[in-house]
Amino acid sequence: MNTCSKCGNPHIIIRRKHSGQNLCQECFIESINQKVLSNIRKTMLIEKGDKVLMALSGGKDSVVALHIMNSLQEKNVIDLVAVTIDEGIEGYREEGIEIAKANAKELGVKHRIVRFEDYFGRTLDKMMELDEINQNSTNPRHACTYCGVFRRWILNRVAQEEGATKIATGHNLDDETQSILMNYLEGNINNLIRIGPKTESRDERFTVKIKPLREIPEKEIGLYAIAADLNVHLAGCPYAGDSFRREVGQFIKELSENHHTIMYSTLRGFDKIKPVLKKEFTLKGNNGKCRRCGEPAAGELCKACSFLENWEQNL
Amino acid sequence: MQVKVIFGEENLTEDIPENFTIKDLLKKLEIPSETVVVKKNEAIVIEEMLIQEGDTLEIIKVIFGG
Numbered sequence A: 001m002n003t004c005s006k007c008g009n010p011h012i013i014i015r016r017k018h019s020g021q022n023l024c025q026e027c028f029i030e031s032i033n034q035k036v037l038s039n040i041r042k043t044m045l046i047e048k049g050d051k052v053l054m055a056l057s058g059g060k061d062s063v064v065a066l067h068i069m070n071s072l073q074e075k076n077v078i079d080l081v082a083v084t085i086d087e088g089i090e091g092y093r094e095e096g097i098e099i100a101k102a103n104a105k106e107l108g109v110k111h112r113i114v115r116f117e118d119y120f121g122r123t124l125d126k127m128m129e130l131d132e133i134n135q136n137s138t139n140p141r142h143a144c145t146y147c148g149v150f151r152r153w154i155l156n157r158v159a160q161e162e163g164a165t166k167i168a169t170g171h172n173l174d175d176e177t178q179s180i181l182m183n184y185l186e187g188n189i190n191n192l193i194r195i196g197p198k199t200e201s202r203d204e205r206f207t208v209k210i211k212p213l214r215e216i217p218e219k220e221i222g223l224y225a226i227a228a229d230l231n232v233h234l235a236g237c238p239y240a241g242d243s244f245r246r247e248v249g250q251f252i253k254e255l256s257e258n259h260h261t262i263m264y265s266t267l268r269g270f271d272k273i274k275p276v277l278k279k280e281f282t283l284k285g286n287n288g289k290c291r292r293c294g295e296p297a298a299g300e301l302c303k304a305c306s307f308l309e310n311w312e313q314n315l
Numbered sequence B: 001m002q003v004k005v006i007f008g009e010e011n012l013t014e015d016i017p018e019n020f021t022i023k024d025l026l027k028k029l030e031i032p033s034e035t036v037v038v039k040k041n042e043a044i045v046i047e048e049m050l051i052q053e054g055d056t057l058e059i060i061k062v063i064f065g066g
């Protein structure tokens, strides 16, 4: 009963409540590798010859994704390049960057570090300061809003600079089910239909984003990082996250205690109805160009540039 | 009985009863079990694992901001 379901090893490190499977350290690592690679195949995340830009923060999710994606580079299926974004969060980001660097070096993956400061003239810390000064702002934003918008902008720009055909991120099953539920509860169908293993934008000037860890629970990614003895940055961002996301995440965790398959069924159900929703609700048009940076934009300015111009006007 | 507990920067000595599991220990320390991985004498263990006298338990937080 308490032995590895695959090899019989008496020392197990996980009991998968959703499947009843027990696994030893070796079989667990192998099972995650296989599951991720099979998801990549099943959802056609990559094609032979893709150049994949891995968004590598140094946290457990992106480090685990980097190591598994690197196995595809070793088999000459893809070209891999990693990018670490330095948002400029003092006392937090520095260690993540060092760990990201060490992982890329260990695997021999080309690695770039790009800074908010270089692309936008200010760090995230500085942006938050400016925001505090400009209290006039009608709806104060939290750090995650800026961080998300500027990070997306940089990733897309670096992908173009590197000639990457895909951008890979470390999003896990918990992130994905939270997003599904949040957008559904908020009635944000526009954002809801963009969720998926492969985020194709309606604008082809955006590089396709892929989520190789989308079907792996966050807890298992943490366990993998420890079991495989990976060098990961274990720390929380000092900026308080999106509080609604946190509440929804808490709710799903509580449900999961007695309903072990709830995250999987949320994801499966969503993936089933998504094609219909997408057909019904995809907005047409809006293939504009930001007048300031040239990136795709719905209006005259992309989101990143509209924040930047707003600050400049208020200085 | 006494066991050694390492949690982040902290090094504690905990007094626990017989037949205590990892899960019981986490509850006692008020650490949510879904956010950590636990090593018992340097090997990863499941939370149903019984703790023995003299064990060293390392609690590694892997999920943040949840």
Ligand SMILES: [Zn+2]
Pocket (backbone or CB within 6 Å): A004, A005, A006, A007, A008, A009, A023, A024, A025, A026, A027, A028
């Ligand atoms: Zn095994």
Ligand SMILES: [Zn+2]
Pocket (backbone or CB within 6 Å): A290, A291, A292, A293, A294, A295, A301, A302, A303, A304, A305, A306
């Ligand atoms: Zn722009």
